[in-house]
Amino acid sequence: MEITFLGTGSAMPTGERYQTGLVVERDDRRVLVDCGSGVLHRLQQSSIGYENVSTVLLTHHHLDHVSDLMPLLKARWLAGEEFLEIVGPSGTKSLVDDLLEVHDYLEGRIDLRIREVGAHEFEVAGFEVEGYETRHSLPCLAYRFGDEFTFSGDSEAFEGLANFADGCEVLLHDCSFPDEVDVDNHPTPTQLGEALAGSGADVGTVYLTHLYPHTEGRHEEMLSSIEAVYDGDVRFADDLRTVEL
Secondary structure (H helix, E strand, C coil), X not given: CEEEEEECCCCCCCCCCCCCEEEEEECCEEEEECCCCCHHHHHHHCCCCHHHCCEEECCCCCHHHHCCHHHHHHHHHHCCCCEEEEEECCCHHHHHHHHHHHCHXXXXXXXXXXXXXXXXXXXXXXXXXXXXXXXXXXXXXXEEECCCEEECCCCCCCHHHHHHXXXXXXXXXXXXXXXXXXXXXXXXXXXXXXXXXXHCCCCCEXXXXXXXXXXXXXXXXHHHHHHCCCCCEEEECCCCEEEEC
16 A cells, blocks of 8 residues: 655645645555645646546545545546546535536536545445544544554544554644644644553554644654654655555
8 A cells, every 4th residue: 555645734835735635545546535725736746647536535624625626626527537436524415516516617527426424434446444533623534544544634632533543554643733832623742642642552653744834843843742742653744755555
């Protein structure tokens, strides 16, 4: 399995990190998880390409996770691709229907299939996936791909989510702000470290993502905050980094 981080930023641009998106690949199977602003460009900057992504799996419906959905649909139509599947939590069909009502010239251009999933096991693009409800300001799902990879989606840090990733080689986890920022619905480094340590979960490597501009120049400090309470392998994710599992 390969995980390519396409966008590791947030709703506030840094100029270096695009909004949330990543690709999970195994052999000739691939799924794009989230599709925030800039993800379409990152697909072309990577070796993947938007022509080769026919399934999108959404964690939730905040703008920085869905804003490139219609650009992706249009690009695939113009490239002669005929199919796109969009999978996500409850409300995904209403979201896409509303987007197509605004951009009505895209209606019927390709075979568009929409499926809603929840906190349970399901299959998507040939992968066996399990969903888990996170703690965010909108209903949001974390996703686990076997014993290899878990993506937290947007969430506060809590032991239940850490335990959801127990046994995985890689956990990609929201860590949006440094410690002094008072924030709900996203974790700070100390909060994340305490949740990971308190859970006792065995995770190979934790990558930090969904990084706001507040974190720029603070990476070593943030890692030190986590290391003060958690002794696992923690690193920062970067756009266009590929991790082989």
